[in-house]
Structures are given as structure tokens and as C-alpha cells.
Amino acid sequence: MTRRKAIAIGVGGATAVGVGVAVYQSPWLRPLGANADVRVGVIGLRNKGAEHVKDIGAIRGARITAICDVDQDMIDREVGILAGKNQKVETYRDLRTMLEKADIDAVVIATPNHWHALAALWAMEAGKDVYLEKPVSHTFHEGERLVAAVKKTGRIVQSGT
Secondary structure (H helix, E strand, O other), rough: OOHHHHHHHHHHOOEEEOOOOOOOOHHHOOOOOOOOOEEEEEEOOOOOHHHHHHHHHOOOOEEEEEEEEOOOHHHHHHHHHHHOOOOOOOEEOOHHHHHHOOOOOEEEEEOOOHHHHHHHHHHHHHOEEEEEEEOOOOOOHHHHEEEHHHHHOOOOOOOOO
16 A cells, blocks of 8 residues: 555544644645656755655655755755755755745755744745654644644644654
């Protein structure tokens, strides 16, 4: 059974995923076509973020289209690695600018911990699905805000450990 099939079967009702709720219009449920790759932006490129760039690049149907980090050296390192694989990406030093791009379907957030909740909120408000590294928040209030944003925006949010 493929992941798409499993998700399609399990979406009959709202299913908790991380801090969020699975949404009925997930990009994974759309029919695949020539241009149907899920376009992913990675925010935060040190250790875990660099792993995500590598891992997502190996997933059929997913494509890294943007990377973001405040440290230009991290951006340059990942651009070099991706260029060696014939992949070109947009680069950003401000995640708010990256989130404005309509050609990004989902983001992976691997920033320092204190940025996780705010980055996820901004991403959902920008219409992006989110994979959020742990911890998803530092306070109950931040967690409540994330759950409220999922309900309001209808975006998918998943957290990893």
C-alpha cells in the first residue's frame, strides 16, 4: 500500500496529525500529473534541516524548491550540494519572504526551537502545509494557537521526533 493510498483511506473524518488535523484537500490526495510534485521549502539548514534537504530530495513526488536560513554560509553549502545534483533552488534569508511565494506547497521547519511555533503559524497563514520539528511550542498558549490555526486555515501540520 502506498502512502497516498493510506492517507486517502484514512481521511474519512478529521484525524489528528501532530498538533494538527488532517485536511481533506491535501496535496497528497490530488491526482498525479506531470507537474504534480509537492514543492517544498526548508527553513533552517543546520544539522536537521540539511538532513531534510537530503531526504526530501530522494522522495519521488517531492521537490525542494526553496531553502531559507539566516546564515548565508549554510545557504551556500546547500546550494553547492544541490547544484552537484543538478537541482536549482530559490534562496532566502528571511522566512517571511519565502512564505510569500505561491509556488511552495509545504515547508519543513528546522529552525532553533524558539522559532518553531511562530514559523508554523506564519506558514499556515500563507497557505502552506507544515512539517515541524520538535518541540512544536514552548508554552500551552503557543500550542493552542497552532491548533486554532490548523482549524482556521485547514492546513496539515505534522511534528517529528
